[in-house]
Amino acid sequence: MDKDSHKVIEESLIREVAAILSRDPGSIEPDIPLHEMGLDSLGFVELLVIIEKKFKIKLMESGLTRDDFRTIRALSSKIGAME
Amino acid sequence: MITLPYSRNKRYLTGIDWIIHVLNYMTRKETGAGFMSQVVMELHGKVDLLQTESSLSAFIKKYPVLNGHTSRDFNLAPYWKIPTAGTDKISFETIHIKDSQKKEAPFDDVLTSLEKGINRPFKNRKEHIVFHLISTGEKSYVAMTFDHLVFDARNAEAFLNIFQKEWEGGEDSGNMTITEPAHLSMWTDKFKAGQRVNRAFIKIAGKAPPRVFPLPSGKNGFKFKILSFSRKETEAIAENAFNEAGYLMLMPYALAASVCALHGIFKVRGISSGDYVIPVSIDTRKQEEITKQMFFNHVSFFIFKAKASDASDFKALLKSLKEQMYAQVGSDLPGDICKASLLMRIAPASLLGSLLKLYFKGEIASFCFSYVGKTAYTSPYFMGNKITNIFHMPRTPVPPGIGIFFQQSNEKLNVILSYLDGMLSADEAGLILTSLKSRLGVE
Numbered sequence: 001m002d003k004d005s006h007k008v009i010e011e012s013l014i015r016e017v018a019a020i021l022s023r024d025p026g027s028i029e030p031d032i033p034l035h036e037m038g039l040d041s042l043g044f045v046e047l048l049v050i051i052e053k054k055f056k057i058k059l060m061e062s063g064l065t066r067d068d069f070r071t072i073r074a075l076s077s078k079i080g081a082m083e
Numbered sequence: 084m085i086t087l088p089y090s091r092n093k094r095y096l097t098g099i100d101w102i103i104h105v106l107n108y109m110t111r112k113e114t115g116a117g118f119m120s121q122v123v124m125e126l127h128g129k130v131d132l133l134q135t136e137s138s139l140s141a142f143i144k145k146y147p148v149l150n151g152h153t154s155r156d157f158n159l160a161p162y163w164k165i166p167t168a169g170t171d172k173i174s175f176e177t178i179h180i181k182d183s184q185k186k187e188a189p190f191d192d193v194l195t196s197l198e199k200g201i202n203r204p205f206k207n208r209k210e211h212i213v214f215h216l217i218s219t220g221e222k223s224y225v226a227m228t229f230d231h232l233v234f235d236a237r238n239a240e241a242f243l244n245i246f247q248k249e250w251e252g253g254e255d256s257g258n259m260t261i262t263e264p265a266h267l268s269m270w271t272d273k274f275k276a277g278q279r280v281n282r283a284f285i286k287i288a289g290k291a292p293p294r295v296f297p298l299p300s301g302k303n304g305f306k307f308k309i310l311s312f313s314r315k316e317t318e319a320i321a322e323n324a325f326n327e328a329g330y331l332m333l334m335p336y337a338l339a340a341s342v343c344a345l346h347g348i349f350k351v352r353g354i355s356s357g358d359y360v361i362p363v364s365i366d367t368r369k370q371e372e373i374t375k376q377m378f379f380n381h382v383s384f385f386i387f388k389a390k391a392s393d394a395s396d397f398k399a400l401l402k403s404l405k406e407q408m409y410a411q412v413g414s415d416l417p418g419d420i421c422k423a424s425l426l427m428r429i430a431p432a433s434l435l436g437s438l439l440k441l442y443f444k445g446e447i448a449s450f451c452f453s454y455v456g457k458t459a460y461t462s463p464y465f466m467g468n469k470i471t472n473i474f475h476m477p478r479t480p481v482p483p484g485i486g487i488f489f490q491q492s493n494e495k496l497n498v499i500l501s502y503l504d505g506m507l508s509a510d511e512a513g514l515i516l517t518s519l520k521s522r523l524g525v526e
Contacts, residue, residue, distance in 0.1 A: 022369030034331060040456045041334035042365055045412045052413075069330045 005083075009055075010076040016050050017072060030072040044069075051075075057082050093156075094148070094163040095265045098424025099380050101161060103231050104153060105439070106480040108432035113481040114503070115302040116204035120477035121215075122239045123197060123226045124460075126468035130223040132216050135466060136175045139214060142246045144169035148261055148378055149233055152208045160265040161428050163232075163379070166209075173212065176200065180219040187220035194307060200228055201476050202304030225465060226476075235380045236475055236490075237366055240459040241373045247462045260375055266425045276422035283416055284442045287388045292444035293360035294349060294391060295483055299505030305478045308512050310498040316525045317496040323524040328401055334454040334489075335404040337498075338363065338387065339397060340522040341452060341487040344515045346394035348507070359389040359449040365417060366455070373459050383417035397522070440482075451479050451486035458492045477501055487519075 010030055017034070018025040020043045028037065034044060048059050057079065068078045096104070107118040143149060147169040154164045178196050180188040200215040211230035217223065229239050312320065324336035342359055349355070363385040368376060387407050393400040411417070427435055439447060458473055474497040479486035484503035489496060500515055507515070520526055 022372065038457065039331060041331055041408070041454070042412070044331035045408055049409070049413045066325065066330045 092165045096161045101428045105432045110481045118231045121201040121228045125472040126223045177216045237459045244460045276419040280423040292446045294357040303504040308500040312496045339401045344518040361387045364453045454489040
């Protein structure tokens with residue numbers, strides 16, 4: 001995956017997380033763990049459902065580790081590799 | 084200023100508000116008191132009772148909505164009739180629990196007083212809030228008993244938070260919205276949502292009624308058991324949830340632990356028919372919307388089914404609950420319930436109560452559950468006193484008359500078991516908490 005497409009995925013995830021948390025996308029740091037931003041179980045599942053629909057991937061069957069879900073950066077890097 | 088764009092004295096009820104009315108009706112019919120809850124603040128130090136009473140009275144007087152009652156409009160939509168002025172007559176009960184050595188009384192004594200407060204019916208249909216001020220040694224408790232007709236749990240916390248901000252001399256209640264349109268349009272959308280909810284409920288209900296504890300005879304009050312975990316224990320529980328359930332899966336983890344804990348008691352009792360059906364209430368607002376939509380109910384529900392055969396296999400149970408949560412978020416069942424319930428407002432509470440029981444063959448659920456991760460009360464103080472804990476004591480709707488509720492305050496987890504007096508013995512209630520602690524990994 002090239003740098004540009006990684007950036008596009010990351011920016012897209014930032015927008016989604018910002019919408020779930022009702023925050024300004026500019027205030028979302030991709031390296032901060034999602035739970036520290038205030039995401040709870042419900043918000044996290046909402047994000048996973050959005051990712052599945054948007055990137056047409058099955059996260060539940062993807063074999064991703066728990067650490068892959070921790071930050072937007074880690075998640076977007078994995079999504080990029082799977083696309 | 085509070086925004087009242089539609090009518091100064093009318094607030095149409097949403098479908099969820101109407102479901103709360105139905106649960107209130109059913110609970111009152113079975114127990115003599117309605118669907119009420121209590122938010123309790125445990126404080127360090129003595130509270131100035133007179134000052135607390137006068138400050139809260141002055142604050143509540145500004146909100147006539149708290150003295151309203153339900154009515155129906157000419158278009159048949161139910162609404163909340165708001166009086167033109169607030170009342171001076173707020174009920175306050177002050178209790179001093181003495182201890183022979185002038186120390187704090189045992190928490191069980193405090194809990195008994197709090198139970199008396201939450202089990203007392205409101206005086207009339209316009210009373211929806213009562214305060215209980217309890218002092219013992221160097222500790223105080225301020226408890227607000229509230230009617231779920233006017234507040235959901237987070238709203239109750241947010242309301243007290245706004246009081247605290249005003250007391251500190253901060254901003255006033257700001258741009259709060261009380262009114263709501265009648266939602267008498269877009270019928271196709273609502274009917275389609277109704278179809279999807281109907282199909283989902285039929286699938287969850289299955290052929291047999293859910294596994295339930297028999298309701299005790301008589302109009303009993305509620306008993307409560309509270310587990311308060313330290314910060315260290317709360318972190319350990321989060322770590323266990325991470326290892327066993329995955330990242331940010333604390334809610335399904337807590338639910339699975341609750342099913343296991345109750346399953347043990349069902350097994351001992353020899354109750355073996357049916358699976359577990361659990362409605363889980365969730366907040367439909369974003370965090371910063373709470374102060375704008377502070378009155379009435381802004382919740383919806385997941386409906387989970389836990390197969391009795393999975394209840395002894397924690398891994399299988401967890402997997403099933405996570406899959407159901409994923410599927411219900413994906414299909415937006417909570418959103419559909421909000422839309423579909425708007426259609427149900429036409430049915431009187433007595434009829435709608437019977438209709439809801441039809442799905443589950445005469446029952447409603449095995450137990451109620453919720454997990455609230457973040458408190459809406461943000462100040463570390465209440466009227467100058469340091470808050471040491473905030474917890475809720477909800478009267479669970481009857482049926483099922485039993486619920487397990489997880490909630491965090493100041494990064495510390497509380498678990499509340501609420502059950503109808505006579506439904507469980509004291510030993511059984513104790514066993515549920517012991518089993519929960521063990522399952523959460525903090526024995």
